[in-house]
Amino acid sequence: MAYALCFLLFMIGLYCAVVKKNMVKIVLGIMIMEYAVNLFLIMLGYVNGGVAPIIDRAAYDVQTHAIAPQFLKTSVDPLPQALVLTSIVISLGSLALMISICIRTYAKYGTFDITEIRRLRG
Amino acid sequence: MSVPLPLFVALPLVAAFVLPVFGKGLKPLATLLANLVTLCLLVMAVLSLGQSRIYEVGGWSIPLGINLVLDGLSALLLTAIGVVSAAAMLFSTRYMEQYTAKAKYLSLFLLMVAGMNGVVLSGDVFNLYVFLEIASIASYALVGFGCEHEELEASFKYMVLGSVASAFVLFGVALVYANTGSLNMTQISATIRQIGMNAGLAFALSLFVAGFGLKAALVPFHAWLPDAHPSAPAPISAMLSGVLIKALGVYALARLVFNVFGVSIPVGWVLIALGVLSMVIGVFLAVGQWDFKRLLAYHSISQMGYVVLGIGLGALILAQEGDPLWASLAILGGLFHLVNHAVFKSLLFLTSGSVEMATGTRQLKQMGGLVERMPYTRTTCAVASASIAGVPPFNGFWSKLILVIAAVQARFYILAAVTVLVSLVTLLSFLKVQRYVFLGELPESLDRTRENGGSMLAAMAFLAVLCLAMSLLILLPSLRETVLQPAVDVLVKGVTSPTAVVAR
């Protein structure tokens, strides 16, 4: 059920990127799409009633380097969290570039409307 | 000797971060350093031809760590990337004097090369996504480098479409992780062979075809290419058309379809359909163009159709349990055309850059008779035009011949006919280019153009000699066995586990 809502958010972002005419709204649509995918990735690792995947002294035996099996059963999957960290950084860089191109285009053309920025055709 | 694989990515990355520190006075030193780096990468790539090994980063083994995999297909693409980036970097030492902020240009260029090398070497789907994004974001910034009206518009269009494609790819990666529980390509293929393709994996495959198809500019997804490639500076157009659409688009698609998901009949037909559409629509839209670089950009779409047609034909024949000889012949034609196109299309874009720098215009109708003023550029452009049109001693002829033979032998006669027709129309459009740019009368406004010498000429001559020499790759059996045949074998073997030895 939650996955279906995630996919709905992705579709809303895609609609926004495809239909809107203002450049900044298109950029926001792309950002919504990327957030939806990040949300989907994090939800993949979820365990019902789980704990954060951070080991503390109670769960770790220093002599034998063993982790308590109770912790292993209830912790959520940490791999999607690492993937999402990387993905958030990438979308941040992409957003910075998109916004600066929007600003420069506004300085050249005087408008944010993409139907008026059509010098390249054919 | 074996080069440690992470060096292919680490060397341009470190150089990209060291170069902006050089101030104004040290600009020639920065350019020299960048040229040395691309030359080093070319030498390392040629040394790695014919080898195959796996490198475990950090010493961690498969479920915990990330692998870098070098096999025949990766080595072939690394060599292509090395050749085109060395030539483009040599060309841009003089061409980029027209622009300011050259240190940032060099830094972005090397980041793009690092990203492409990473895509080709990675053995892990999420790592592929990360390097895909590095190369893509660097290329978005490079397309809009001149900050004029049209360049910003083209860069925005390219960036929006590229970001949507990357979001699709990430969604596909997430779906693959959800269904198989692993991110390593060999483990994913083993799990898919066990559990079969369910709805989630089929959806993930279609997302991958859409996302990577957009990066490769196949026809329903090609709308960004005719605007982005002409607006970029000429060496960047050469890199984009020459290697970026191949390393990010076609390589990733081939790797995922053949080695991870496994071939099947619907996927083969989809690839063939995309290939045929791209070939036909690309070339018919190209014939009517009057802007030199826009014409070349539409031809890129058409030639990418050839490559995807070859690969799709091979996939379909393998899925139908047909004769594996024709499947490997089709894939050989596709991959050889990929490497050929990298060389001759980048040469064409470099000559168009040379012509633009000398005359100041890109419109075919305003040029003419340049053969008197720029004889060397005219020779290299003629060599490249003959290669792309498929004239016999040059390399384009052999790859198109192999594709036609494979199509005929596998009894797809209509595909073979379409291929030959598209070749003829390509020849027609390049005769038009030659006549309008070089032959005819020299208009008075262009009376004072001179030949561009020095490094630009060296880069173009290097690629032109390669255009002729690469025919030997298919004619001499020894070269074919080391360079092309391993790449074909990697794809034809499909989802069987690799036999490469784990090495450091």
Added chain:
Amino acid sequence: MSGMTVIVKTVSSWVKVLIFLFGIYIILFGHLTPGGGFAGGVILASSYVLLMLAFGRRFVEENLPSSIASKLDCLGAFLFALLAILGLVLGGTFFANFLYQRYLPGEPFELVSGGTIPLANIAIGLKVGASLFLVIFALASFRYDGPTSEQKPAAQGTGQKE
């Protein structure tokens, strides 16, 4: 962009140090608590953004010129690459954790543990902080005088055709 009122300026001049310190804490303890290089770097950059909003861009430009921030950026990335290459030279594999394996294993749950991971966090925090600062600085420096004029923006932008 000019600054804000006196109340905002006074409070932000007290708070900026706390934000910077908090950012350094998140970077240094990245291997023990959530956070790490990227989150800490963003917090470092946001302390400078607070200064930019409260005092104006020119004040920050005198304090931390963009050329120095650019060099810090490159330094952070170079340090990270240096750690990876030292892993190749001293540890045998690219990016190997050579400190943990050979020289300084440390105790689990202490600050000095985990080998090269805290050093990598510091390098990433430096790079991300400097990069984000430069991005927001460049966006703030853009001056718009009217459409299609031949104006050059006051910030360091990408190259322009001459």
